[in-house]
Amino acid sequence: MNKVRDSVIPSSGQKPLVDSFKRPISYLRLSVTDRCDLRCSYCMPERMQFLPRKEVLSLEELYCLSLGFIARGVTKIRLTGGEPLVRRDIADLFRALGRHIGAGLEELTLTTNATQLAGHADALAAAGVRRVNISLDTRDRALFAELSRRDALPQVLEGIAAAKAAGLKVKLNTVALKGINEEEIPDLIGWAHGQGFDLTLIEVMPLGEIEEDRVDHYLPLSKVRGDLEQRWSLTPLPDNTGGPARYFRVGETGGRLGMITPLTKNFCSGCNRIRVTATGQLYPCLGGGERVDLRAALRSDEPERELERALEEAMAIKPQRHHFRIDRRGEMPAQPRHMSVTGG
Ligand code: SAM
Ligand code: SF4
Numbered sequence: 441m442n443k444v445r446d447s448v449i450p451s452s453g454q455k456p457l458v459d460s461f462k463r464p465i466s467y468l469r470l471s472v473t474d475r476c477d478l479r480c481s482y483c484m485p486e487r488m489q490f491l492p493r494k495e496v497l498s499l500e501e502l503y504c505l506s507l508g509f510i511a512r513g514v515t516k517i518r519l520t521g522g523e524p525l526v527r528r529d530i531a532d533l534f535r536a537l538g539r540h541i542g543a544g545l546e547e548l549t550l551t552t553n554a555t556q557l558a559g560h561a562d563a564l565a566a567a568g569v570r571r572v573n574i575s576l577d578t579r580d581r582a583l584f585a586e587l588s589r590r591d592a593l594p595q596v597l598e599g600i601a602a603a604k605a606a607g608l609k610v611k612l613n614t615v616a617l618k619g620i621n622e623e624e625i626p627d628l629i630g631w632a633h634g635q636g637f638d639l640t641l642i643e644v645m646p647l648g649e650i651e652e653d654r655v656d657h658y659l660p661l662s663k664v665r666g667d668l669e670q671r672w673s674l675t676p677l678p679d680n681t682g683g684p685a686r687y688f689r690v691g692e693t694g695g696r697l698g699m700i701t702p703l704t705k706n707f708c709s710g711c712n713r714i715r716v717t718a719t720g721q722l723y724p725c726l727g728g729g730e731r732v733d734l735r736a737a738l739r740s741d742e743p744e745r746e747l748e749r750a751l752e753e754a755m756a757i758k759p760q761r762h763h764f765r766i767d768r769r770g771e772m773p774a775q776p777r778h779m780s781v782t783g784g
Contacts, residue, residue, distance in 0.1 A: 557599030633695025648778030727762025
């Protein structure tokens with residue numbers, strides 16, 4: 441990471457990012473690659489077309505951009521993708537960013553499918569990562585293979601165990617899918633809580649074309665909550681971890697359950713997030729098409745000035761809310777970008 445030109449690194453103490461609805465922006469989700477070693481069927485098609493590598497920002501550019509955001513008041517950075525741990529030398533970026541924890545950056549974290557986490561957990565902890573979000577939709581090996589189109593559950597469970605052993609606080613993310621993992625949800629929650637992990641359920645979102653119609657497997661979390669309350673007591677918690685989840689304490693397990701409900705209950709009013717793709721496109725909203733090109737700014741003759749201009753534009757165009765919906769015909773119109781491009 442020492443190849444970064446000093447002139448491109450903005451000085452700190454600049455004005456914090458605030459959008460036109462007066463929401464302070466403190467949380468960056470940075471996609472480090474659109475590639476992935478799984479093919480979860482709700483996320484991407486079997487034959488996903490990945491971006492040519494030359495379009496993707498170098499690790500130095502990703503680092504440099506991150507410093508620009510820290511200088512403008514971003515305190516939390518989540519590296520995501522695609523699968524962040526398939527990017528070669530990604531540990532270097534974690535190490536470089538980790539040096540800024542306590543000096544502007546408060547938290548460095550990642551979202552991963554955990555297939556390669558066993559080989560990275562200790563290095564992540566050493567770099568200053570304290571929490572990790574791991575996606576796990578099922579603990580049934582055959583169903584996992586069907587859903588992700590790869591027989592990788594053993595590696596994933598090994599990765600989860602390695603994260604725990606390295607002292608990382610684990611949160612599991614589970615996309616709730618009607619007729620797929622619906623019946624297994626209570627078992628997954630029970631298992632996660634037994635391991636000392638939080639678990640957050642997510643409603644499937646219409647992001648990018650896939651082979652199937654997502655609405656067929658859309659499971660509203662209002663229904664899941666009703667079903668869970670038949671067996672457990674769920675007490676709403678005031679906790680806010682900086683993301684869009686609402687939390688509950690499950691009385692019988694003692695664990696924490698999160699719910700992310702972009703369709704049944706919009707979470708936009710408190711949005712503090714922006715997303716940057718692996719090609720340096722800043723999307724101020726996951727559900728909208730608005731974007732500014734940070735790669736062009738970064739590679740221009742006056743990177744510092746152009747980055748400032750691009751960030752101001754991003755603040756001006758961040759929409760008030762997303763418009764995910766199921767329309768009157770019962771269809772879920774998809775945004776053109778896959779979650780793996782914008783970063784989960
Ligand atoms: N590959 C990593 C992983 O799976 O954790 C990080 C990227 S993935 C795109 C981030 C999160 O987005 C995962 O928890 C995944 O389940 C979720 N996701 C992907 N496509 C989704 C969709 N269409 N609706 C809701 N969640 C989705
Ligand atoms: Fe890969 Fe994550 Fe998408 Fe699954 S959800 S295909 S692991 S990017």
